[in-house]
Amino acid sequence: MAFTESSGERDFQVVASKLPQEEFANFKKVCDLENKTPSKKIRELINKEVDERFGNIYRSKYDKEKVKQFNLATLRDYTRSLMVEDICKVNLVERTDGRFTQIGLRPLMEEDMLLPDQEGVHFHPELPGLGSDVAVGERNFLIQQILANKDIEKIKLKKEELLDFQKENNFQESTILASLDFFMDFSRSLIKRIEYKEGKTILDFRHKLDFIPEEMMKGKIILIEKDSILWAKQKFYNQFSNKDEGLDILIQPKIGGKVDITVRSVNRIKDLDPEGIKILEVEG
Numbered sequence: 001m002a003f004t005e006s007s008g009e010r011d012f013q014v015v016a017s018k019l020p021q022e023e024f025a026n027f028k029k030v031c032d033l034e035n036k037t038p039s040k041k042i043r044e045l046i047n048k049e050v051d052e053r054f055g056n057i058y059r060s061k062y063d064k065e066k067v068k069q070f071n072l073a074t075l076r077d078y079t080r081s082l083m084v085e086d087i088c089k090v091n092l093v094e095r096t097d098g099r100f101t102q103i104g105l106r107p108l109m110e111e112d113m114l115l116p117d118q119e120g121v122h123f124h125p126e127l128p129g130l131g132s133d134v135a136v137g138e139r140n141f142l143i144q145q146i147l148a149n150k151d152i153e154k155i156k157l158k159k160e161e162l163l164d165f166q167k168e169n170n171f172q173e174s175t176i177l178a179s180l181d182f183f184m185d186f187s188r189s190l191i192k193r194i195e196y197k198e199g200k201t202i203l204d205f206r207h208k209l210d211f212i213p214e215e216m217m218k219g220k221i222i223l224i225e226k227d228s229i230l231w232a233k234q235k236f237y238n239q240f241s242n243k244d245e246g247l248d249i250l251i252q253p254k255i256g257g258k259v260d261i262t263v264r265s266v267n268r269i270k271d272l273d274p275e276g277i278k279i280l281e282v283e284g
Contacts, residue, residue: 035094061253062114066125070114071240071249074263078131078247083139086200086208087175088269089227092235092246096266100234103137104248104264105130111259114251130263134247138265140214142229143177146222151274159284163189166204168278171225173206178221180213182282221280228276234266 031041084090107130112123146152155168162185169176178186186194186209194209195202201209235244250262 037095062111062251062259063116063125066114066116067251068240070125070127070251071238073126073128074131074249075238075241075245075247076131077129078135078263081132081135083135083210084142084231084267087142087224088229088231090231090233090246091270092244093232094235096234096268100232100266100268101141102264102266103141104134104262106260106262108254109259109261111253111257114259127261130261131247134263134265138267139212140216141267142231142269143212143214143216143222145269145272146224146277147216147220147279149272149274149277152277152279153274154279154281157280157282159282162282165221165280165282166207168280169207169223171207171223171276173226174208175224175226176203176207176209176221177212177217177224178209179217179219180211181218182221183211186211219282221282223278223280225273225276228273229269230271232268232270 027041028038031038034041036044107127109127110123113125113127115123117123157165157168162182190203193204195205203209233246234248235246236248237243238245238247238249246265248262248264248266250260252260252262254260
């Protein structure tokens with residue numbers, strides 16, 4: 001599920017309209033020194049004030065160790081499934097605007113998974129596949145943008161030319177995204193040219209090969225030269241990993257014994273060199 005992120009400029013305008021000019025100028029200096037948006041800094045100050053004044057009244061009722069386990073498991077699932085980082089040059093950034101796109105999931109779950117165990121009854125605090133679904137969403141978003149780009153060269157191949165597709169790959173190092181339909185053909189005929197390193201499939205010593213099951217890739221092979229795409233991803237500090245992550249994990253209690261979970265990444269393709277990408281379309 002993809003949707004558009006609110007612009008940072010809009011947050012800036014809302015804050016500015018609520019403060020006298022001199023006060024806002026000083027507040028903006030603080031934000032710039034900490035490399036934070038006004039909106040993020042205000043949320044930080046509100047949370048600190050509420051915590052100091054009301055303490056445990058507003059703190060989560062969920063088991064902290066279960067929340068930690070959920071966070072770390074989701075991050076691990078996401079990291080293991082990342083493909084964009086292998087294809088693009090990715091930079092983590094603090095600030096975003098309306099050109100960024102959120103990619104994520106928002107399941108509404110039974111809150112028992114995060115509550116303390118009672119009377120020996122234990123609920124597992126993980127949702128397997130949640131992090132990997134976001135990583136796959138990023139990959140699919142990238143493929144959609146490539147296929148929609150009219151400046152990228154498209155080359156027609158006859159069915160009998162399929163196994164010679166590498167003649168079109170003049171890149172020194174690249175990622176090859178191929179339709180899953182070609183898996184058996186490649187596995188049988190290119191086996192002597194394929195090796196496996198650190199969980200990756202390598203063709204001809206320097207080209208990473210991935211098979212994509214989505215319908216949009218049917219009959220297609222995409223060749224992407226290394227570093228031909230610059231990708232920006234918003235960073236989020238995670239208190240459990242104690243570092244900035246490319247994945248945001250939010251947990252909010254809801255009425256009726258439910259918990260609202262949001263897992264998302266916020267992304268933008270900052271630059272794409274059409275000459276570093278080719279789309280091969282196999283006829284038949």
